[in-house]
Amino acid sequence: MVLGAGLSGVTTAWYLQQAGFGVSIVDRQPGPALETSFANGGQISISHPEPWANPGAPLQVLRWLGRDDAPLKFRPTTDPAQWWWGARFLLECLPTRAHRNTAAIAALARWSSARLHELRARTGLQYDQLERGILHLFHSPHEFAQAPARARQLELLGIEARVCSRTECLAIEPALTAGAGTLAGGLFAPGDESGDAFRFTRELAARVRENGADLHWECDIRRLTGGSGTRLEGVEVCDAEGRQRTLRADAYVICLGSYGPRLVAPLGERLPIYPVKGYSITAPLLDAARAPSVSLTDESRRIVCSRLGDRLRVAGTAELNGFDTRIRNERIRPILEWVKSRFPGAIDEHQVEPWAGLRPATPGNLPVIGRGRAPNLWFNTGHGTLGWTLACGSAAALAELMRGRPAPVSFPFRLPR
Numbered sequence: 232m233v234l235g236a237g238l239s240g241v242t243t244a245w246y247l248q249q250a251g252f253g254v255s256i257v258d259r260q261p262g263p264a265l266e267t268s269f270a271n272g273g274q275i276s277i278s279h280p281e282p283w284a285n286p287g288a289p290l291q292v293l294r295w296l297g298r299d300d301a302p303l304k305f306r307p308t309t310d311p312a313q314w315w316w317g318a319r320f321l322l323e324c325l326p327t328r329a330h331r332n333t334a335a336i337a338a339l340a341r342w343s344s345a346r347l348h349e350l351r352a353r354t355g356l357q358y359d360q361l362e363r364g365i366l367h368l369f370h371s372p373h374e375f376a377q378a379p380a381r382a383r384q385l386e387l388l389g390i391e392a393r394v395c396s397r398t399e400c401l402a403i404e405p406a407l408t409a410g411a412g413t414l415a416g417g418l419f420a421p422g423d424e425s426g427d428a429f430r431f432t433r434e435l436a437a438r439v440r441e442n443g444a445d446l447h448w449e450c451d452i453r454r455l456t457g458g459s460g461t462r463l464e465g466v467e468v469c470d471a472e473g474r475q476r477t478l479r480a481d482a483y484v485i486c487l488g489s490y491g492p493r494l495v496a497p498l499g500e501r502l503p504i505y506p507v508k509g510y511s512i513t514a515p516l517l518d519a520a521r522a523p524s525v526s527l528t529d530e531s532r533r534i535v536c537s538r539l540g541d542r543l544r545v546a547g548t549a550e551l552n553g554f555d556t557r558i559r560n561e562r563i564r565p566i567l568e569w570v571k572s573r574f575p576g577a578i579d580e581h582q583v584e585p586w587a588g589l590r591p592a593t594p595g596n597l598p599v600i601g602r603g604r605a606p607n608l609w610f611n612t613g614h615g616t617l618g619w620t621l622a623c624g625s626a627a628a629l630a631e632l633m634r635g636r637p638a639p640v641s642f643p644f645r646l647p648r
């Protein structure tokens with residue numbers, strides 16, 4: 232029984248079915264991918280394995296304090312979990328930890344990319360995918376000066392990326408020409424991709440159902456019963472009609488995004504996940520020739536952009552703000568201004584759909600994949616900034632572990648004791 236039907240839950244259900252398990256899915260929403268997996272940046276970004284928690288982060292966050300348009304914003308609450316997470320984040324900024332986390336994410340991301348290719352070849356799934364790479368843009372000479380070192384680091388991790396001059400960037404993505412402004416140069420990762428995570432998840436959920444899964448929609452999970460070293464016995468849910476019931480299975484996989492920690496805490500499980508809010512806008516194209524089709528990451532502004540068919544998705548910003556999912560105009564405005572200045576005339580500004588979602592983030596951005604204390608409790612959650620990039624690999628790896636097979640890739644999985 233997979234708890235949660237976002238990217239993590241639906242891919243988990245798919246790979247468990249492929250491994251021969253009978254599967255059911257439970258989610259409080261009326262369908263798949265209606266929370267954080269709904270309108271993300273769309274990037275399969277193998278070329279960005281470095282977590283936010285890196286040696287440069289503490290100083291950067293301090294510089295951004297008090298700025299409403301800061302790419303990363305800390306809004307202190309009275310929630311001790313927020314402070315605990317913040318302290319662990321600082322710990323993960325230590326060079327040795329950041330280095331280890333980057334290597335683990337890179338290994339999982341590469342493996343995940345191969346799984347996504349296989350899945351696509353096998354299913355023919357269509358989700359506005361584009362295999363045109365990701366171009367990382369640097370708007371200051373100081374930042375661009377670090378690009379060769381990043382390219383070398385990626386090469387050591389087995390990820391192809393090449394440094395590009397401003398002219399080369401404009402050749403890779405001609406739509407950049409109109410608003411290139413201070414563009415200093417870029418880093419191009421040809422193996423990266425983009426696509427609509429919502430469409431992908433919805434289409435894959437339809438396949439999972441065709442393969443015989445029971446899908447329990449509009450079932451709010453209230454409590455997990457049993458557990459704490461002994462077997463988990465069931466999941467107490469409240470359905471759309473307000474009826475309480477208990478759903479049972481042989482094994483349970485937690486894929487509940489930012490809401491997992493609260494549900495597993497009574498079992499003595501501590502999931503190091505806290506919500507890091509992000510925003511996106513999606514707009515129909517007014518003039519397709521003025522819009523990029525290569526996925527972009529503006530490294531100076533921490534904004535990403537992906538072409539999804541006849542729409543443009545632009546996403547960014549991170550806010551440590553508890554479980555508040557309200558859309559704040561002052562966070563949407565810089566994203567909209569970015570697209571207007573970089574790609575003038577590309578989108579229909581009157582039909583912009585703003586969105587906010589909570590990234591289920593661990594301090595070092597390493598997802599929690601593997602087994603819990605109870606022998607029939609499993610996790611595939613906490614993918615933070617890279618839930619789309621790592622979805623297929625994480626789920627395929629979990630399915631291997633649940634079959635009792637060895638870990639398929641070098642990653643700190645939670646293995647049975």
Ligand SMILES: Cc1cc2nc3c(=O)[nH]c(=O)nc-3n(C[C@H](O)[C@H](O)[C@H](O)COP(=O)(O)OP(=O)(O)OC[C@H]3O[C@@H](n4cnc5c(N)ncnc54)[C@H](O)[C@@H]3O)c2cc1C
Pocket residue numbers: 234235236237238239240257258259260263264265266267268269270271272273274275276450451452453486487488489490491508509510511535546547587588589590591612613614615616617618619620621
């Ligand atoms: C602005 C933004 C941009 C991003 N851009 C990218 C990107 O470009 N590339 C990338 O790789 N990643 C990106 N991400 C990250 C990625 O979107 C997430 O990591 C991923 O969507 C998380 O998926 P999930 O399945 O773990 O969580 P979710 O999609 O949130 O799924 C959790 C599910 O659990 C259900 N649930 C929760 N609590 C309960 C309960 N009590 N009862 C029943 N059901 C429950 C929810 O309804 C939900 O369906 C971005 C995220 C944001 C916010």
